[in-house]
Amino acid sequence: MAPQAAVFNAAQDADSLETQEWLDALAAVLDREGPERAHYLLERLTDLARRSGAHIPFSPNTAYLNTIPAGHEPAQPGNLELEARIRSIIRWNAMAMVVKANKHNPPDGGDLGGHIASFASLATMIGCGQNHFWHADTPERGGDLVYFQGHSSPGVYGRAYLEGRLTEEQLDHFRQEVDGKGLSSYPHPKLMPEFWQFPTVSMGLGPLMAIYQARFLKYLHARGIADTSQRKVWVFCGDGEMDEPESLGAISLAAREKLDNLIFVINCNLQRLDGPVRGNGKIIQELEGDFRGSGWNVIKMIWGGYWDPLLASDKEGILRKIMEETVDGEYQAYKANDGKFVRDHFFGKHPKLLEMVSRMSDEDIWRLNRGGHDPHKVYAAFSAATKHVGQPTVILAKTIKGYGVGHIVQAKNPSHQQKKLDTDTIREFRDRYNIPIPDSKIEEVPYFKPAEDSPEMLYLHERRKALGGYLPKRRTRADEKLIAPALEVLRPVLEPTAEGREISTTQAFVRVLNQVLRDKDLGPRVVPILADESRTFGMEGLFRQIGIYAPEGQKYTPVDKDQVMYYREAADGQLLQEGINEAGAFSSWIAAATSYSTNNRIMIPFYIYYSMFGFQRIGDLAWAAGDMQARGFLLGGTAGRTTLNGEGLQHEDGHSHIFSSTIPNCVSYDPTFAHELAVIIQHGLKRMVEDQENVFYYLTVMNENYAQPGLTKGDEEGIIKGMYRLKKGGKNKLRAQLLGSGTILREVMAAAELLEKDWNVSADIWSVTSFTELRRDGLDCERHNLLHPTGKSKAAFVTSLLEKTDGPIIASTDYMKLFADQVRPFMPKGRDYKVLGTDGFGRSDFRSKLREHFEVDRHFVVLATLRALADEGKVPVSQVAAAIKKYGINPNKANPQYA
Numbered sequence: 001m002a003p004q005a006a007v008f009n010a011a012q013d014a015d016s017l018e019t020q021e022w023l024d025a026l027a028a029v030l031d032r033e034g035p036e037r038a039h040y041l042l043e044r045l046t047d048l049a050r051r052s053g054a055h056i057p058f059s060p061n062t063a064y065l066n067t068i069p070a071g072h073e074p075a076q077p078g079n080l081e082l083e084a085r086i087r088s089i090i091r092w093n094a095m096a097m098v099v100k101a102n103k104h105n106p107p108d109g110g111d112l113g114g115h116i117a118s119f120a121s122l123a124t125m126i127g128c129g130q131n132h133f134w135h136a137d138t139p140e141r142g143g144d145l146v147y148f149q150g151h152s153s154p155g156v157y158g159r160a161y162l163e164g165r166l167t168e169e170q171l172d173h174f175r176q177e178v179d180g181k182g183l184s185s186y187p188h189p190k191l192m193p194e195f196w197q198f199p200t201v202s203m204g205l206g207p208l209m210a211i212y213q214a215r216f217l218k219y220l221h222a223r224g225i226a227d228t229s230q231r232k233v234w235v236f237c238g239d240g241e242m243d244e245p246e247s248l249g250a251i252s253l254a255a256r257e258k259l260d261n262l263i264f265v266i267n268c269n270l271q272r273l274d275g276p277v278r279g280n281g282k283i284i285q286e287l288e289g290d291f292r293g294s295g296w297n298v299i300k301m302i303w304g305g306y307w308d309p310l311l312a313s314d315k316e317g318i319l320r321k322i323m324e325e326t327v328d329g330e331y332q333a334y335k336a337n338d339g340k341f342v343r344d345h346f347f348g349k350h351p352k353l354l355e356m357v358s359r360m361s362d363e364d365i366w367r368l369n370r371g372g373h374d375p376h377k378v379y380a381a382f383s384a385a386t387k388h389v390g391q392p393t394v395i396l397a398k399t400i401k402g403y404g405v406g407h408i409v410q411a412k413n414p415s416h417q418q419k420k421l422d423t424d425t426i427r428e429f430r431d432r433y434n435i436p437i438p439d440s441k442i443e444e445v446p447y448f449k450p451a452e453d454s455p456e457m458l459y460l461h462e463r464r465k466a467l468g469g470y471l472p473k474r475r476t477r478a479d480e481k482l483i484a485p486a487l488e489v490l491r492p493v494l495e496p497t498a499e500g501r502e503i504s505t506t507q508a509f510v511r512v513l514n515q516v517l518r519d520k521d522l523g524p525r526v527v528p529i530l531a532d533e534s535r536t537f538g539m540e541g542l543f544r545q546i547g548i549y550a551p552e553g554q555k556y557t558p559v560d561k562d563q564v565m566y567y568r569e570a571a572d573g574q575l576l577q578e579g580i581n582e583a584g585a586f587s588s589w590i591a592a593a594t595s596y597s598t599n600n601r602i603m604i605p606f607y608i609y610y611s612m613f614g615f616q617r618i619g620d621l622a623w624a625a626g627d628m629q630a631r632g633f634l635l636g637g638t639a640g641r642t643t644l645n646g647e648g649l650q651h652e653d654g655h656s657h658i659f660s661s662t663i664p665n666c667v668s669y670d671p672t673f674a675h676e677l678a679v680i681i682q683h684g685l686k687r688m689v690e691d692q693e694n695v696f697y698y699l700t701v702m703n704e705n706y707a708q709p710g711l712t713k714g715d716e717e718g719i720i721k722g723m724y725r726l727k728k729g730g731k732n733k734l735r736a737q738l739l740g741s742g743t744i745l746r747e748v749m750a751a752a753e754l755l756e757k758d759w760n761v762s763a764d765i766w767s768v769t770s771f772t773e774l775r776r777d778g779l780d781c782e783r784h785n786l787l788h789p790t791g792k793s794k795a796a797f798v799t800s801l802l803e804k805t806d807g808p809i810i811a812s813t814d815y816m817k818l819f820a821d822q823v824r825p826f827m828p829k830g831r832d833y834k835v836l837g838t839d840g841f842g843r844s845d846f847r848s849k850l851r852e853h854f855e856v857d858r859h860f861v862v863l864a865t866l867r868a869l870a871d872e873g874k875v876p877v878s879q880v881a882a883a884i885k886k887y888g889i890n891p892n893k894a895n896p897q898y899a
Contacts (some may be wrong), residue, residue, distance in 0.1 A: 204244025611636025650841025
């Protein structure tokens with residue numbers, strides 16, 4: 001259990017008179033000079049005591065009480081009666097939606113699922129935000145960004161139904177999306193592109209992405225791209241969700257960069273799916289320690305207003321002591337039972353507490369509420385959070401899981417999964433919230449919507465009108481129009497390298513990036529993002545050129561100030577240097593890649609990183625990027641399993657393209673040459689920036705230097721579609737088709753020379769820039785032909801290129817065999833297709849040795865080609881054996897897949 005704040009007992013005081021004098025003095029300072037002065041004096045006293053040798057243990061915790069005293073709460077300005085009525089109706093509709101969805105009995109059986117309890121615990125807080133705090137997106141102000149707790153979606157839909165933004169038919173199709181009428185189970189922008197802004201399930205991703213979203217708003221403001229000074233980022237999380245490493249992983253960044261536009265609201269209903277979050281401790285106290293220790297402003301909202309008189313009368317501190325000593329497992333049990341149970345088991349812990357509540361009935365005791373359900377406390381906390389300057393704020397709100405849903409749900413362990421209610425519970429729910437549904441209709445669980453001219457509906461619309469419109473709401477396109485540069489602008493990268501010159505595709509990327517940065521319109525919108533690898537990728541020149549974003553500028557003189565490419569931080573810096581933090585860097589990329597939607601500003605993020613630590617490490621965030629309709633470039637550096645010398649098993653990537661292929665709107669390429677890279681990036685800018693298409697690009701680049709052949713006019717289409725003929729083979733009768741990508745294409749080119757010289761086999765060489773895009777094209781054609789049996793059949797692009805050629809087809813890449821194997825179904829009929837790849841663990845060695853080890857080098861390409869020709873009866877199998885001997889291949893070497 002996290003350390004608890006001290007509870008003082010007068011019986012333990014050795015000199016009560018002296019104690020009272022100190023307390024009176026402090027009270028006078030608080031009264032006359034305010035809490036800031038009191039805090040300063042206490043810090044000075046603590047410092048003096050420590051320097052004098054006194055041991056004063058550190059505790060990040062305050063008392064288990066509300067941070068904002070009752071006397072300091074501002075007046076709640078709304079109509080509390082109407083707001084309570086609106087909340088009740090939304091609660092009913094949210095419950096009805098989930099229960100009705102699970103009344104279906106499809107032929108294949110199974111439930112649709114759904115969650116009632118999470119929104120039930122959040123309803124008061126979401127209602128307060130909707131009525132008083134959350135501004136919609138307007139040209140004058142810009143909108144607040146709200147990351148809704150994922151499992152609360154039924155309540156958000158319930159409100160949107162009252163607002164007229166969703167229909168009853170849509171509510172009837174909750175979690176039934178295939179026919180296009182349904183509502184997604186959780187917040188998913190891809191599935192509801194004009195409604196949800198942010199996906200917050202999988203859990204933990206919302207808190208992480210929101211921190212970098214808030215920082216990106218500051219970044220835009222500092223660079224003069226958008227005025228974001230009035231906007232807030234609100235994040236609703238569950239207390240159980242905070243166990244996810246991503247939830248707390250970046251909170252120090254938020255404090256370090258003083259993100260006072262960021263407000264976390266952690267719904268501490270004390271329960272997760274299986275049971276209590278911290279049954280033996282206190283999750284609120286634990287989280288307070290985490291956030292206060294990281295430099296956040298913490299507002300605890302634990303006790304509702306009905307507790308205020310009891311706390312005020314607690315002169316001896318007994319009530320506070322019992323509150324401190326009681327653990328969350330007990331608090332859960334109190335709200336799962338009744339007032340008598342609370343009297344016996346909570347107040348019964350001390351006779352003076354029983355005396356304190358002796359004049360209260362069991363119903364009065366049961367009415368003692370928690371802070372997250374008290375509209376006065378919620379408004380006070382939200383108001384304080386929005387006014388706080390210089391720190392991010394977290395509100396720790398104590399609530400009850402399944403609040404008000406009924407005795408079989410409220411605070412019970414299974415309540416998170418509760419989606420079916422019996423008739424008695426539904427009737428109890430109706431009576432609790434006074435919903436005008438007659439008994440004869442209870443079985444149907446109908447929705448309820450008051451008349452449009454009712455006080456509730458008029459108030460609901462008036463409040464949102466005052467805040468600029470309805471929320472959540474998502475922009476699908478930016479209003480501005482930007483034009484992608486013509487391919488000609490990238491001419492320096494399209495030309496062949498000079499005689500004796502060699503460059504890598506990583507260097508080529510840096511040249512392309514510099515060309516885009518020079519564009520007067522697009523340049524300011526480029527957001528280069530690195531996770532402490534600028535020097536690895538040759539991008540340190542950007543430090544001086546565009547500066548590293550640092551909100552407080554550079555307070556020191558860098559040690560390399562005398563160098564041309566010194567380390568320069570600036571308040572308006574353009575480059576985001578995220579440190580050793582791939583998840584944070586990717587979250588920054590997401591914020592920039594969705595800026596067209598959240599900020600009405602098109603930004604162009606380029607995140608370059610070790611490819612091994614991309615999709616493998618943050619795959620769930622990559623899926624979230626796809627869900628959010630992100631637009632931007634991801635560049636996996638030193639890609640492939642044999643290109644990164646000396647780094648060993650964990651650094652060598654032979655599978656990132658397999659991961660990227662699973663995300664439908666991720667367009668992936670593995671180019672070999674600088675001109676291919678330039679063509680792809682220009683085309684990506686056209687699609688994402690100019691046409692505002694909802695795709696994002698993954699490109700792999702290498703640090704291996706070699707001569708660049710330059711672009712041959714007419715190859716652009718093949719580069720984009722995924723394949724083109726790089727070189728036509730000679731005129732020998734025996735022929736083969738050799739395919740390659742990335743650096744292994746150069747091994748394929750060398751293999752073609754050996755085949756011609758040593759074995760009289762002429763081979764065409766094909767550069768495959770994207771096996772993934774070739775596969776997607778093939779699947780499209782296959783589907784078309786299946787569904788249009790009497791129409792004209794479509795041929796896959798790869799099929800159309802290879803069907804007019806002769807000989808077996810051999811592919812070799814620096815990735816697992818599965819990568820090139822994707823296109824096997826689309827090979828011309830009757831043609832042998834052999835695939836070489838780097839299955840197995842990586843290891844450290846020289847490139848030539850690694851390519852030999854993984855059996856993807858020129859000799860193995862030759863061997864595979866001869867074997868294919870032998871299988872076709874075109875050469876004797878003895879030639880395969882001769883090749884093994886000629887090239888010194890060990891037939892007894894370990895299989896790299898298992899080595």
